[in-house]
Amino acid sequence: MKIATFNINGIRARAEALPRWLRAAEPDVVCLQEIKCVDEGFPREIFEDMGYRVETHGQKGFNGVAILSKHPLEDVTRGLPGDDGDEQARWIEATVCGPRVVRVCGLYLPNGNPAPGPKYDYKLAWMARMEARVRALLTSEEPVLFLGDYNVIPQAEDAAKPEAWTEDALFLPQSRAAFRRILHLGLTEAVRTRAPRPGLYTFWDYQANSWERGNGIRIDHVLMSPQAADLLEETGIDKEVRAGDKPSDHVPVWVRLAA
DNA sequence: ATGGCTTGGGAACCAAGA
Numbered sequence: 001m002k003i004a005t006f007n008i009n010g011i012r013a014r015a016e017a018l019p020r021w022l023r024a025a026e027p028d029v030v031c032l033q034e035i036k037c038v039d040e041g042f043p044r045e046i047f048e049d050m051g052y053r054v055e056t057h058g059q060k061g062f063n064g065v066a067i068l069s070k071h072p073l074e075d076v077t078r079g080l081p082g083d084d085g086d087e088q089a090r091w092i093e094a095t096v097c098g099p100r101v102v103r104v105c106g107l108y109l110p111n112g113n114p115a116p117g118p119k120y121d122y123k124l125a126w127m128a129r130m131e132a133r134v135r136a137l138l139t140s141e142e143p144v145l146f147l148g149d150y151n152v153i154p155q156a157e158d159a160a161k162p163e164a165w166t167e168d169a170l171f172l173p174q175s176r177a178a179f180r181r182i183l184h185l186g187l188t189e190a191v192r193t194r195a196p197r198p199g200l201y202t203f204w205d206y207q208a209n210s211w212e213r214g215n216g217i218r219i220d221h222v223l224m225s226p227q228a229a230d231l232l233e234e235t236g237i238d239k240e241v242r243a244g245d246k247p248s249d250h251v252p253v254w255v256r257l258a259a
Numbered sequence: 260a261t262g263g264c265t266t267g268g269g270a271a272c273c274a275a276g277a
Contacts, residue, residue: 009265009266009276010265010266010267012266012267013265013266013267034266034276036266036267037267060267060268061266061267061268061274061275062266062267062274062275062276111275111276111277112277113275113276113277151276151277165277168277169277170277203277205262205263205264205276205277206263206264206265206266206276207262207263207264207265207277208260208262208263208264209263210264217277219277248265249264249265249276249277
């Protein structure tokens with residue numbers, strides 16, 4: 001079973017590029033971020049016609065997450081617990097009833113810039129809430145995956161130019177420490193585990209010819225509970241998608257689980 | 260580089276992204 005994450009930067013803007021990748025990669029499940037539309041505005045027919053169930057957690061203009069799945073989805077929940085006043089659509093969960101039953105959490109972690117400031121405070125508070133949610137889900141001792149745009153560069157080798165990010169919310173020590181706190185609850189970071197080498201990126205800015213210059217960062221991640229990690233067979237970053245027509249600035253990251 | 264594109268909102272530019 002192949003499970004992926006893809007920050008598509010606007011679902012309507014990706015009405016051609018996303019189906020093109022889906023046909024080529026044939027994932028069973030995809031967590032999408034930055035759909036940038038309300039639930040009613042999501043072009044679900046495009047994906048239903050391709051055999052996917054569609055669950056969305058949208059918001060007007062910004063943010064928004066969704067899950068596409070070839071297998072039935074149960075117990076869908078929307079929003080990250082811990083702050084009833086949080087209006088931003090950045091978290092969705094569902095249980096995928098496929099060859100394996102797995103809980104999937106799709107997340108769009110706040111950018112946090114500029115730091116310091118209220119946006120950075122929100123990022124750190126959001127990460128603390130995520131830590132609590134991960135802790136709660138781990139008690140199930142079931143396969144759980146946390147896929148999405150973490151907006152965190154975990155280590156210097158995850159950036160082509162780490163020196164350019166030292167003051168940035170994506171790479172500040174506090175951001176990386178919060179990421180490690182989540183990871184160290186007992187999760188496995190799929191790509192780091194299966195392909196531990198520098199030069200693997202998931203995002204290239206639209207500006208300054210970042211793609212052509214190889215100026216990328218790795219901020220989209222798949223974290224897995226021990227029971228999910230036990231099933232891990234393969235990981236991948238579909239970087240060639242960045243060179244396609246009208247691409248997102250992110251590319252898909254995926255894992256393949258046994259059965 | 261005090262952001263060089265891209266997106267959505269909404270009708271001329273502006274916020275937000277990373």
